[in-house]
Amino acid sequence: MSFLDYFKGKKNKSASVAKERLQIIVAHERGQREQPDYLPQLQQELLEVIRKYVQISDDMVQVEVDRNESCSVLELNVTLPER
Amino acid sequence: MARIIVVTSGKGGVGKTTTSASISTGLAKRGHKTVVIDFDVGLRNLDLIMNCERRVVYDFVNVIQGEASLNQALIRDKRVDTLYILPASQTREKEALTKDGVEKVINELSETFDYIVCDSPAGIEHGALMALYYADEAIVVTNPEVSSVRDSDRILGILQSKSRRAEMGQDQVKEHLLLTRYNPSRVEKGEMLSVADVEEILAIPLLGVIPESQIVLNASNQGLPVILEEDSDAGQAYEDAVARLLGEEREHRFMTSQKKGFFSRMFKGG
Ligand SMILES: Nc1ncnc2c1ncn2[C@@H]1O[C@H](COP(=O)(O)OP(=O)(O)OP(=O)(O)O)[C@@H](O)[C@H]1O
Ligand SMILES: [Mg+2]
Numbered sequence: 198m199s200f201l202d203y204f205k206g207k208k209n210k211s212a213s214v215a216k217e218r219l220q221i222i223v224a225h226e227r228g229q230r231e232q233p234d235y236l237p238q239l240q241q242e243l244l245e246v247i248r249k250y251v252q253i254s255d256d257m258v259q260v261e262v263d264r265n266e267s268c269s270v271l272e273l274n275v276t277l278p279e280r
Numbered sequence: 281m282a283r284i285i286v287v288t289s290g291k292g293g294v295g296k297t298t299t300s301a302s303i304s305t306g307l308a309k310r311g312h313k314t315v316v317i318d319f320d321v322g323l324r325n326l327d328l329i330m331n332c333e334r335r336v337v338y339d340f341v342n343v344i345q346g347e348a349s350l351n352q353a354l355i356r357d358k359r360v361d362t363l364y365i366l367p368a369s370q371t372r373e374k375e376a377l378t379k380d381g382v383e384k385v386i387n388e389l390s391e392t393f394d395y396i397v398c399d400s401p402a403g404i405e406h407g408a409l410m411a412l413y414y415a416d417e418a419i420v421v422t423n424p425e426v427s428s429v430r431d432s433d434r435i436l437g438i439l440q441s442k443s444r445r446a447e448m449g450q451d452q453v454k455e456h457l458l459l460t461r462y463n464p465s466r467v468e469k470g471e472m473l474s475v476a477d478v479e480e481i482l483a484i485p486l487l488g489v490i491p492e493s494q495i496v497l498n499a500s501n502q503g504l505p506v507i508l509e510e511d512s513d514a515g516q517a518y519e520d521a522v523a524r525l526l527g528e529e530r531e532h533r534f535m536t537s538q539k540k541g542f543f544s545r546m547f548k549g550g
Binding site for chain 1: 425426429430433434441467470473474477481
Protein backbone atom coordinates (compact mmCIF):
# COMPACT_ATOMS: atom_id res chain seq x y z
CA MET A 198 0.00 0.00 0.00
CA SER A 199 1.42 3.36 -0.95
CA PHE A 200 1.83 6.28 1.39
CA LEU A 201 -1.01 8.16 -0.29
CA ASP A 202 -3.38 5.17 -0.28
CA TYR A 203 -2.81 4.85 3.42
CA PHE A 204 -4.22 8.31 3.96
CA LYS A 205 -7.01 7.90 1.47
CA GLY A 206 -7.81 4.63 3.15
CA LYS A 207 -9.22 3.22 -0.06
CA LYS A 208 -7.15 0.16 -0.79
CA ASN A 209 -8.02 -3.50 -0.28
CA LYS A 210 -11.21 -2.67 1.51
CA SER A 211 -13.75 -5.42 1.91
CA ALA A 212 -16.48 -3.54 0.03
CA SER A 213 -14.58 -3.74 -3.23
CA VAL A 214 -14.00 -7.46 -2.68
CA ALA A 215 -17.75 -7.84 -2.08
CA LYS A 216 -18.54 -5.96 -5.26
CA GLU A 217 -16.21 -8.08 -7.38
CA ARG A 218 -17.59 -11.32 -5.95
CA LEU A 219 -21.14 -10.16 -6.56
CA GLN A 220 -20.47 -9.20 -10.15
CA ILE A 221 -19.19 -12.70 -10.82
CA ILE A 222 -21.99 -14.59 -9.04
CA VAL A 223 -24.74 -12.46 -10.50
CA ALA A 224 -23.41 -12.72 -14.06
CA HIS A 225 -23.16 -16.49 -13.67
CA GLU A 226 -26.67 -16.86 -12.24
CA ARG A 227 -28.21 -14.64 -14.90
CA GLY A 228 -26.58 -16.81 -17.56
CA GLN A 229 -28.10 -19.93 -15.99
CA ARG A 230 -31.51 -18.31 -15.76
CA GLU A 231 -31.59 -17.54 -19.44
CA GLN A 232 -30.98 -21.15 -20.42
CA PRO A 233 -33.93 -22.77 -22.20
CA ASP A 234 -36.10 -25.15 -20.15
CA TYR A 235 -35.36 -28.14 -22.33
CA LEU A 236 -31.64 -28.09 -21.56
CA PRO A 237 -31.57 -30.57 -18.66
CA GLN A 238 -33.52 -33.12 -20.68
CA LEU A 239 -31.38 -32.59 -23.74
CA GLN A 240 -28.32 -33.15 -21.59
CA GLN A 241 -29.82 -36.36 -20.20
CA GLU A 242 -30.65 -37.77 -23.61
CA LEU A 243 -27.25 -36.87 -25.01
CA LEU A 244 -25.68 -38.71 -22.10
CA GLU A 245 -27.67 -41.81 -22.91
CA VAL A 246 -26.66 -41.74 -26.57
CA ILE A 247 -22.99 -41.24 -25.79
CA ARG A 248 -23.08 -44.02 -23.21
CA LYS A 249 -23.96 -46.48 -25.93
CA TYR A 250 -20.41 -46.03 -27.10
CA VAL A 251 -18.32 -44.69 -24.24
CA GLN A 252 -18.73 -44.96 -20.50
CA ILE A 253 -18.88 -41.44 -19.09
CA SER A 254 -20.26 -39.94 -15.89
CA ASP A 255 -23.02 -37.34 -15.68
CA ASP A 256 -20.76 -34.36 -15.24
CA MET A 257 -18.73 -35.17 -18.34
CA VAL A 258 -21.36 -33.76 -20.67
CA GLN A 259 -21.99 -30.05 -20.55
CA VAL A 260 -24.59 -28.26 -22.60
CA GLU A 261 -25.01 -24.52 -22.77
CA VAL A 262 -26.72 -22.04 -25.00
CA ASP A 263 -24.80 -18.89 -25.82
CA ARG A 264 -26.98 -16.10 -27.09
CA ASN A 265 -25.53 -13.43 -29.32
CA GLU A 266 -27.38 -10.62 -30.99
CA SER A 267 -27.67 -12.37 -34.32
CA CYS A 268 -27.75 -16.05 -33.38
CA SER A 269 -27.66 -18.61 -30.58
CA VAL A 270 -25.01 -21.29 -30.32
CA LEU A 271 -25.59 -24.63 -28.66
CA GLU A 272 -22.33 -25.49 -27.01
CA LEU A 273 -21.74 -29.16 -26.28
CA ASN A 274 -18.73 -30.26 -24.29
CA VAL A 275 -18.01 -33.94 -23.83
CA THR A 276 -15.01 -35.07 -21.84
CA LEU A 277 -13.91 -38.58 -22.68
CA PRO A 278 -12.32 -40.79 -20.05
CA GLU A 279 -8.60 -41.31 -20.28
CA ARG A 280 -7.62 -44.40 -22.14
CA MET B 281 -58.56 -0.65 -10.16
CA ALA B 282 -55.98 -0.86 -7.42
CA ARG B 283 -52.27 -0.75 -7.97
CA ILE B 284 -50.68 -3.89 -6.49
CA ILE B 285 -47.24 -3.44 -4.93
CA VAL B 286 -45.20 -6.34 -3.52
CA VAL B 287 -42.44 -5.74 -0.98
CA THR B 288 -39.99 -8.56 -1.50
CA SER B 289 -36.32 -9.51 -1.03
CA GLY B 290 -35.50 -13.20 -1.10
CA LYS B 291 -33.25 -12.91 1.96
CA GLY B 292 -34.91 -12.77 5.36
CA GLY B 293 -34.69 -10.02 7.92
CA VAL B 294 -33.69 -7.23 5.55
CA GLY B 295 -36.62 -4.92 6.36
CA LYS B 296 -39.62 -6.01 4.25
CA THR B 297 -42.18 -5.75 7.02
CA THR B 298 -40.72 -2.46 8.26
CA THR B 299 -40.97 -1.17 4.69
CA SER B 300 -44.48 -2.52 4.04
CA ALA B 301 -45.73 -0.79 7.19
CA SER B 302 -44.15 2.55 6.32
CA ILE B 303 -44.92 2.60 2.61
CA SER B 304 -48.57 1.66 3.15
CA THR B 305 -48.91 4.23 5.94
CA GLY B 306 -47.27 6.86 3.72
CA LEU B 307 -49.60 6.15 0.79
CA ALA B 308 -52.63 6.25 3.08
CA LYS B 309 -51.50 9.49 4.73
CA ARG B 310 -51.58 11.11 1.32
CA GLY B 311 -55.23 10.17 1.07
CA HIS B 312 -54.97 7.00 -1.01
CA LYS B 313 -57.15 4.22 0.26
CA THR B 314 -54.59 1.54 1.03
CA VAL B 315 -54.60 -2.02 2.34
CA VAL B 316 -51.50 -3.89 3.44
CA ILE B 317 -51.63 -7.70 3.35
CA ASP B 318 -49.38 -9.93 5.45
CA PHE B 319 -48.37 -12.90 3.28
CA ASP B 320 -46.11 -14.35 5.96
CA VAL B 321 -48.51 -17.14 6.90
CA GLY B 322 -47.40 -18.93 10.04
CA LEU B 323 -45.38 -16.04 11.44
CA ARG B 324 -47.52 -12.91 11.37
CA ASN B 325 -45.40 -9.86 12.12
CA LEU B 326 -47.09 -7.00 10.35
CA ASP B 327 -49.88 -6.60 12.92
CA LEU B 328 -47.22 -6.14 15.61
CA ILE B 329 -45.46 -3.39 13.68
CA MET B 330 -48.84 -1.77 12.99
CA ASN B 331 -49.92 -2.11 16.63
CA CYS B 332 -53.13 -3.98 15.90
CA GLU B 333 -52.23 -7.47 17.13
CA ARG B 334 -55.01 -7.48 19.72
CA ARG B 335 -57.62 -6.59 17.16
CA VAL B 336 -57.04 -9.61 14.91
CA VAL B 337 -60.14 -11.80 14.76
CA TYR B 338 -60.11 -13.25 11.26
CA ASP B 339 -57.20 -13.44 8.84
CA PHE B 340 -56.24 -13.72 5.18
CA VAL B 341 -56.59 -17.51 5.11
CA ASN B 342 -60.04 -17.35 6.74
CA VAL B 343 -61.13 -15.09 3.90
CA ILE B 344 -59.62 -17.33 1.23
CA GLN B 345 -61.37 -20.35 2.70
CA GLY B 346 -64.69 -18.57 2.99
CA GLU B 347 -64.77 -18.68 6.80
CA ALA B 348 -65.01 -14.89 7.04
CA SER B 349 -65.80 -11.98 4.78
CA LEU B 350 -63.22 -9.39 3.87
CA ASN B 351 -65.03 -6.80 5.96
CA GLN B 352 -64.81 -9.05 8.99
CA ALA B 353 -61.07 -9.59 8.53
CA LEU B 354 -59.89 -6.11 7.56
CA ILE B 355 -58.59 -4.00 10.44
CA ARG B 356 -58.85 -0.26 10.14
CA ASP B 357 -55.76 1.61 11.33
CA LYS B 358 -56.34 3.85 14.34
CA ARG B 359 -53.94 6.58 13.20
CA VAL B 360 -54.57 6.90 9.47
CA ASP B 361 -58.18 6.30 8.54
CA THR B 362 -57.59 5.40 4.87
CA LEU B 363 -55.35 2.49 5.92
CA TYR B 364 -56.43 -1.13 6.45
CA ILE B 365 -54.52 -4.25 7.45
CA LEU B 366 -55.29 -7.80 6.37
CA PRO B 367 -53.38 -9.96 8.86
CA ALA B 368 -51.80 -13.34 8.18
CA SER B 369 -52.89 -16.49 9.88
CA GLN B 370 -50.57 -17.81 12.55
CA THR B 371 -51.67 -21.38 12.52
CA ARG B 372 -52.21 -22.42 8.94
CA GLU B 373 -49.87 -24.02 6.45
CA LYS B 374 -48.32 -21.79 3.79
CA GLU B 375 -50.07 -23.90 1.16
CA ALA B 376 -53.37 -22.44 2.32
CA LEU B 377 -52.51 -19.55 0.02
CA THR B 378 -53.57 -20.69 -3.42
CA LYS B 379 -53.33 -18.71 -6.65
CA ASP B 380 -57.11 -18.75 -7.05
CA GLY B 381 -57.74 -17.87 -3.43
CA VAL B 382 -55.31 -14.96 -3.48
CA GLU B 383 -56.75 -13.74 -6.77
CA LYS B 384 -60.27 -13.75 -5.37
CA VAL B 385 -59.25 -11.62 -2.41
CA ILE B 386 -57.15 -9.24 -4.49
CA ASN B 387 -59.94 -8.76 -7.01
CA GLU B 388 -62.40 -7.93 -4.28
CA LEU B 389 -59.97 -5.48 -2.67
CA SER B 390 -59.28 -3.91 -6.07
CA GLU B 391 -62.86 -2.74 -6.26
CA THR B 392 -62.53 -0.35 -3.33
CA PHE B 393 -58.82 0.30 -2.72
CA ASP B 394 -56.29 2.46 -4.57
CA TYR B 395 -53.22 0.54 -3.38
CA ILE B 396 -52.69 -3.04 -2.25
CA VAL B 397 -49.31 -3.54 -0.56
CA CYS B 398 -48.19 -7.17 -0.19
CA ASP B 399 -45.66 -7.93 2.56
CA SER B 400 -43.81 -11.00 1.28
CA PRO B 401 -42.29 -13.70 3.46
CA ALA B 402 -38.57 -14.41 3.02
CA GLY B 403 -37.35 -17.01 0.56
CA ILE B 404 -38.21 -17.82 -3.03
CA GLU B 405 -40.75 -20.54 -2.31
CA HIS B 406 -44.52 -20.75 -2.34
CA GLY B 407 -45.37 -17.88 0.04
CA ALA B 408 -43.02 -15.45 -1.69
CA LEU B 409 -44.30 -16.52 -5.12
CA MET B 410 -47.91 -15.95 -4.04
CA ALA B 411 -47.04 -12.48 -2.71
CA LEU B 412 -45.44 -11.36 -5.96
CA TYR B 413 -47.64 -13.18 -8.47
CA TYR B 414 -50.27 -10.47 -8.98
CA ALA B 415 -47.93 -7.48 -8.56
CA ASP B 416 -47.88 -4.44 -10.83
CA GLU B 417 -44.86 -3.04 -9.03
CA ALA B 418 -42.17 -4.54 -6.82
CA ILE B 419 -40.14 -2.88 -4.10
CA VAL B 420 -37.02 -5.00 -3.81
CA VAL B 421 -35.67 -4.45 -0.31
CA THR B 422 -31.92 -4.93 -0.23
CA ASN B 423 -29.22 -4.54 2.40
CA PRO B 424 -25.73 -3.51 1.26
CA GLU B 425 -24.35 -6.97 1.73
CA VAL B 426 -23.38 -9.83 -0.61
CA SER B 427 -26.08 -12.40 0.13
CA SER B 428 -28.87 -9.84 0.17
CA VAL B 429 -27.88 -8.37 -3.21
CA ARG B 430 -27.57 -11.84 -4.70
CA ASP B 431 -31.01 -12.82 -3.43
CA SER B 432 -32.48 -9.58 -4.76
CA ASP B 433 -31.15 -10.47 -8.18
CA ARG B 434 -32.83 -13.88 -7.92
CA ILE B 435 -36.12 -12.27 -6.98
CA LEU B 436 -35.80 -10.00 -10.01
CA GLY B 437 -35.37 -13.09 -12.17
CA ILE B 438 -38.54 -14.56 -10.65
CA LEU B 439 -40.50 -11.34 -11.17
CA GLN B 440 -39.45 -11.42 -14.80
CA SER B 441 -40.46 -15.03 -15.39
CA LYS B 442 -43.02 -16.21 -12.83
CA SER B 443 -45.28 -13.24 -12.11
CA ARG B 444 -48.70 -13.02 -13.69
CA ARG B 445 -47.50 -10.16 -15.89
CA ALA B 446 -44.63 -12.32 -17.15
CA GLU B 447 -46.85 -15.35 -17.74
CA MET B 448 -49.46 -13.32 -19.59
CA GLY B 449 -46.87 -11.51 -21.67
CA GLN B 450 -47.98 -8.12 -20.33
CA ASP B 451 -45.72 -5.17 -19.48
CA GLN B 452 -43.06 -6.15 -16.97
CA VAL B 453 -43.60 -5.66 -13.24
CA LYS B 454 -42.20 -2.20 -12.44
CA GLU B 455 -39.11 -2.73 -10.29
CA HIS B 456 -37.80 -0.43 -7.55
CA LEU B 457 -34.65 -0.81 -5.51
CA LEU B 458 -34.94 0.15 -1.84
CA LEU B 459 -31.59 -0.03 -0.11
CA THR B 460 -32.10 -0.29 3.65
CA ARG B 461 -29.92 -0.41 6.76
CA TYR B 462 -27.42 1.78 4.94
CA ASN B 463 -24.48 3.00 6.97
CA PRO B 464 -22.77 5.89 5.14
CA SER B 465 -19.76 6.07 7.44
CA ARG B 466 -18.97 2.39 6.89
CA VAL B 467 -19.38 2.94 3.16
CA GLU B 468 -16.94 5.84 3.34
CA LYS B 469 -14.45 3.59 5.12
CA GLY B 470 -14.76 1.03 2.35
CA GLU B 471 -16.38 -1.54 4.62
CA MET B 472 -19.81 -1.59 3.04
CA LEU B 473 -21.13 -1.70 -0.53
CA SER B 474 -22.18 1.77 -1.68
CA VAL B 475 -25.49 2.77 -3.24
CA ALA B 476 -23.69 3.11 -6.57
CA ASP B 477 -22.25 -0.42 -6.25
CA VAL B 478 -25.64 -1.99 -5.61
CA GLU B 479 -27.31 0.06 -8.34
CA GLU B 480 -24.65 -1.00 -10.79
CA ILE B 481 -25.05 -4.69 -9.98
CA LEU B 482 -28.85 -4.89 -9.85
CA ALA B 483 -29.42 -2.30 -12.60
CA ILE B 484 -32.91 -1.22 -11.53
CA PRO B 485 -34.12 2.29 -10.60
CA LEU B 486 -33.43 3.46 -7.05
CA LEU B 487 -36.55 4.23 -5.03
CA GLY B 488 -34.71 5.22 -1.89
CA VAL B 489 -32.00 4.65 0.67
CA ILE B 490 -33.05 4.06 4.27
CA PRO B 491 -30.24 4.62 6.74
CA GLU B 492 -29.47 2.15 9.51
CA SER B 493 -31.15 3.80 12.45
CA GLN B 494 -31.98 3.03 16.06
CA ILE B 495 -35.29 4.77 15.58
CA VAL B 496 -36.50 1.76 13.57
CA LEU B 497 -36.26 -0.57 16.55
CA ASN B 498 -37.71 2.05 18.89
CA ALA B 499 -40.66 2.55 16.59
CA SER B 500 -41.27 -1.17 16.16
CA ASN B 501 -41.16 -1.65 19.93
CA GLN B 502 -44.09 0.72 20.16
CA GLY B 503 -45.98 -0.61 17.16
CA LEU B 504 -45.39 2.55 15.16
CA PRO B 505 -44.56 2.50 11.45
CA VAL B 506 -41.30 4.46 11.38
CA ILE B 507 -42.59 6.85 8.71
CA LEU B 508 -44.72 8.38 11.46
CA GLU B 509 -41.53 9.38 13.30
CA GLU B 510 -41.51 12.42 11.12
CA ASP B 511 -38.39 14.01 12.57
CA SER B 512 -36.22 10.94 12.17
CA ASP B 513 -33.84 10.25 9.28
CA ALA B 514 -35.37 6.82 8.57
CA GLY B 515 -38.91 8.26 8.72
CA GLN B 516 -38.03 11.03 6.28
CA ALA B 517 -36.24 8.61 3.99
CA TYR B 518 -39.42 6.50 3.80
CA GLU B 519 -41.48 9.63 3.21
CA ASP B 520 -39.23 10.48 0.24
CA ALA B 521 -39.58 6.93 -1.09
CA VAL B 522 -43.39 7.19 -1.00
CA ALA B 523 -43.22 10.50 -2.87
CA ARG B 524 -41.00 8.94 -5.55
CA LEU B 525 -43.30 5.94 -5.79
CA LEU B 526 -46.06 8.40 -6.65
CA GLY B 527 -43.91 9.95 -9.34
CA GLU B 528 -42.53 12.99 -7.53
CA GLU B 529 -38.89 14.00 -7.94
CA ARG B 530 -37.03 14.02 -4.64
CA GLU B 531 -33.33 14.37 -4.15
CA HIS B 532 -31.73 11.47 -2.26
CA ARG B 533 -30.72 12.23 1.32
CA PHE B 534 -28.97 10.44 4.18
CA MET B 535 -26.37 8.97 1.86
CA THR B 536 -23.32 10.62 3.42
CA SER B 537 -22.19 10.49 7.02
CA GLN B 538 -22.57 13.48 9.28
CA LYS B 539 -18.93 14.46 9.59
CA LYS B 540 -17.95 14.98 13.17
CA GLY B 541 -16.62 18.45 13.92
CA PHE B 542 -13.18 19.01 15.34
CA PHE B 543 -14.42 19.48 18.88
CA SER B 544 -16.66 16.48 19.09
CA ARG B 545 -13.81 14.41 17.71
CA MET B 546 -11.50 15.80 20.38
CA PHE B 547 -13.86 15.03 23.19
CA LYS B 548 -15.24 11.70 22.07
CA GLY B 549 -11.90 10.45 20.87
CA GLY B 550 -13.43 9.46 17.57
N1 LIG C 1 -33.28 0.95 8.57
C1 LIG C 1 -33.15 0.12 9.63
N2 LIG C 1 -32.30 0.44 10.65
C2 LIG C 1 -32.16 -0.39 11.71
N3 LIG C 1 -32.82 -1.54 11.86
C3 LIG C 1 -33.67 -1.92 10.90
C4 LIG C 1 -33.89 -1.12 9.73
N4 LIG C 1 -34.80 -1.75 8.94
C5 LIG C 1 -35.14 -2.89 9.59
N5 LIG C 1 -34.47 -3.00 10.76
C6 LIG C 1 -34.58 -4.09 11.75
O1 LIG C 1 -34.30 -5.30 11.12
C7 LIG C 1 -35.09 -6.35 11.66
C8 LIG C 1 -35.85 -7.08 10.56
O2 LIG C 1 -36.78 -6.18 9.96
P1 LIG C 1 -38.11 -6.70 9.30
O3 LIG C 1 -38.90 -7.56 10.22
O4 LIG C 1 -38.78 -5.53 8.69
O5 LIG C 1 -37.48 -7.62 8.15
P2 LIG C 1 -38.24 -8.63 7.19
O6 LIG C 1 -37.50 -8.57 5.89
O7 LIG C 1 -39.68 -8.39 7.17
O8 LIG C 1 -37.94 -10.03 7.91
P3 LIG C 1 -38.58 -11.47 7.51
O9 LIG C 1 -37.82 -11.92 6.31
O10 LIG C 1 -38.33 -12.29 8.71
O11 LIG C 1 -40.04 -11.23 7.23
C9 LIG C 1 -36.02 -5.71 12.66
O12 LIG C 1 -35.49 -5.90 13.94
C10 LIG C 1 -35.99 -4.24 12.30
O13 LIG C 1 -36.20 -3.43 13.41
MG1 LIG D 1 -41.35 -9.73 7.49
